[in-house]
Amino acid sequence: MKIFGVSVAVITILGIGLFLSLRAVNSNEKLQAYSVRNNHTYAYTSELETFSVPFLINDQETIHTLEDAIVRTTITCEDSEMIVPVDLETLQFVEAVDFLNAPFYSYNFLFTIGVYAEDLIINIDRASLVVEYLSGEKLTLDIGSFHYTFEAFDSEHLSVHTRFNIHQHFDQYPNSVGLIFSLENKTASVIEIIDVNFNSNVAANMAYMRTFEGDMDAFLTLETVYGEAIDVQSEKSLQSSPIRLDSMMTCSYVVPFAYGDDLFAMHRYPIIIEYLFNGEKHRMVVDDFLFIRTKPFHVFHASIHAEVVFYAED
Amino acid sequence: MKKIVLSIIIVFAFMMVQSSVFASEYLTYQSIRFDRFGGQLLRDYTKSDYEQYYDMLGGRRFWGWRTVTVMNNEPVTFQKETRYVITNQGTSPINKSYHFRLTESSKVQLSASGNIGISTSGNVRGFSLGLDANIDGRISNERSTTEEERVEIRMKVDPNTALKVAVYGEGYITNGVGKYYRFFINARTGGWEVFVLTTEYFSVVKEVIDEDLRR
Structure with a gap:
């Protein structure tokens, strides 16, 4: 009986050790993400209107897929002279996909615009979405261009x-x-x-x-x-x-x-x-x-998809 | 012993009972057109088509599926229903914003004929008895969950005018036939089809309401 008890204890310890070592290996694996370069252009209708920013990542078990781990989201231009706050409504998991012959997970950031000013026009020709996490880490995604107009709609003519x-x-x-x-x-x-x-x-x-x-x-x-x-x-x-x-x-x-x-x-x-x-x-x-709603990662297009390579922090 | 034999017979008889035919939303679209000439939806298979495709399945097997893929990821275009967002039957223009929520839970749709079944587990639908794994690996990877986007349209709608949103799109059809065997006995037979929706195209149309149709 004693031998049985010792065997169980040894097997349990070995199992935990193996699990932890595998986790350590996984945490050092390369994380890979892709964003979509879009011409984002919107006209302000109401504070409830959303726009989406899709992205793809090869690991679901990271903070990058946790909505609660995100503390701030902004859209910035290359020289950071313009920083537009955007409010994260939700981070949606869309589907598991094969992209460039590798398994990935497709997500969708859903935002509302975080500023309002009458007649303001925002024009960022090279825009990045910067996502800041509780850990202090930042994820920067190339999202193409970002334009937003707050002009009034009506024309009497x-x-x-x-x-x-x-x-x-x-x-x-x-x-x-x-x-x-x-x-x-x-x-x-x-x-x-x-x-x-x-x-x-x-x-x-x-x-x-x-x-x-x-x-x-x-x-x-x-x-x-x-x-x-x-x-x-x-x-x-x-x-x-x-x-x-x-x-x-x-x-x-x-x-x-x-x-x-x-x-x-x-x-x-x-x-x-x-x-x-x-x-x-x-x-x-x-x-x-x-006008068009498509699966943003259905196929790879060299000029539309931007790769982000980074490593998981230990 | 008699009871055991009787039980086995009842179990097998239950397995052989014809289940209902499952169909998906895409089959209600106004039109589905194959890009390539000769494309065929499962619903358009004739009796002789089935016979021809069953002949291609090969011999019985001890356990599991034998399948034949007839259409393999064939591109299609379709026209869906027209969404009426608003109809102004009043006497003054309406100038406000309307929104519609775009939700996705069925980018991959399945249908089946004969006694091939479709099972649902949470948001994921699949063919029963593991048929998915036998037809195309890509299909099982494309189960979508939920995705939602709120799109607002601010437009003035004049009296006696309807604001409509027309929906068109593209996708892929994969279909074929299959037979499932248990102990060399054919337990399930029929056709299966997978529709993968890849893109939707939306258009806005303002039209004067036909007074004759309203009467």
């Missing part, structure tokens, strides 16, 4: 009716490449549209903006609409003359996007229309809308 996004796949990753929208001139005068933008690094390629006639469909392509391929990685070109919208008329327009070099995803965006009414310049902000 114009009304936007329909919004259809045109998308295209880049290595299987869907991204917005154009917009079809219909505008109503509610006034007794002609309105001249001089610019369309998204308060983003992505521009509307105004030289190609034209009226659109035909059925709107979520699977329309730029090539179908224009009858030729349009390079969305070009620089923005200006229109030769303003587009006229006659009094009390409703007209549909199509405009392709100009991304320049960076093809960061833009799945949700507002529309800002600048126009002339009776010779005066006006600006209309159309609230942002989510």
